[in-house]
Amino acid sequence: xxxxxxxxxxxxxxxxxxxxxxxxSGFIFSDYYMTWIRQAPGKGLEWVSYIGGSGGDTGYADSVxxxxxxxxxxxxxxxxxxxxxxxxxxxxxxxxxxxxxWYMDIWGRxxxxxxxx
Amino acid sequence: xxxMTQSPSALSASIGDRVTISCRASQSISSWLAWYQQKxxxxxxxxxxxxxxxxxxxxxxFSGSESGAEFTxxxxxxxxxxxxxxxxQGFDGFSYTFGQGTKLEIK
Numbered sequence: 001x002x003x004x005x006x007x008x009x010x011x012x013x014x015x016x017x018x019x020x021x022x023x024x025s026g027f028i029f030s031d032y033y034m035t036w037i038r039q040a041p042g043k044g045l046e047w048v049s050y051i052g053g054s055g056g057d058t059g060y061a062d063s064v065x066x067x068x069x070x071x072x073x074x075x076x077x078x079x080x081x082x083x084x085x086x087x088x089x090x091x092x093x094x095x096x097x098x099x100x101x102w103y104m105d106i107w108g109r110x111x112x113x114x115x116x117x
Numbered sequence: 118x119x120x121m122t123q124s125p126s127a128l129s130a131s132i133g134d135r136v137t138i139s140c141r142a143s144q145s146i147s148s149w150l151a152w153y154q155q156k157x158x159x160x161x162x163x164x165x166x167x168x169x170x171x172x173x174x175x176x177x178x179f180s181g182s183e184s185g186a187e188f189t190x191x192x193x194x195x196x197x198x199x200x201x202x203x204x205x206q207g208f209d210g211f212s213y214t215f216g217q218g219t220k221l222e223i224k
Contacts, residue, residue: 059211095160
């Protein structure tokens with residue numbers, strides 16, 4: 001079945017780096033845009049970044065631009081988010097999601113990133 | 118970037134009630150509006166896209182409408198499974214923006 005599974009979350013110190021992964025299955029990965037969305041504890045949803053199926057089209061929220069890098073490995077049907085210069089404001093559950101046009105139809109279960117000294 | 122303003126932020130209702138949630142975009146987004154449902158500890162679930170098109174598997178008691186830059190999600194007869202937080206999401210061609218959410222609670 002169509003599925004997205006995130007991994008790579010954990011505890012990191014302010015200023016540190018972390019790489020999130022999202023493994024896709026059940027659909028042709030290269031046919032879709034993929035996105036990262038995050039949700040701080042007890043807060044709402046915030047779009048983080050998107051990438052086209054070929055990897056050539058990317059976009060970032062202003063809050064992460066210059067610090068986060070989205071990428072894909074089509075051979076592994078995987079999406080990544082390299083995060084650097086992390087701050088406490090980056091603490092959140094990070095979801096990967098499949099984009100069907102301009103909305104997200106399939107979501108992973110999320111991976112928690114905690115930035116704390 | 119567009120701003121998406123949802124109202125109300127919280128709502129108490131009873132089983133069988135009809136409820137509406139509104140979402141206003143700060144600029145024209147055509148019909149690029151989606152609605153999601155999220156339950157505690159779970160990922161969001163797509164309910165509706167293009168303002169009023171129901172995602173496969175979503176009960177028909179959910180419906181959407183659009184009037185200019187104002188979008189409405191309606192649940193015609195609340196069921197126990199519907200108590201959750203609802204988010205609207207717009208797209209301006211460059212970035213995605215979510216509303217702040219509406220928490221629907223049992224009265």
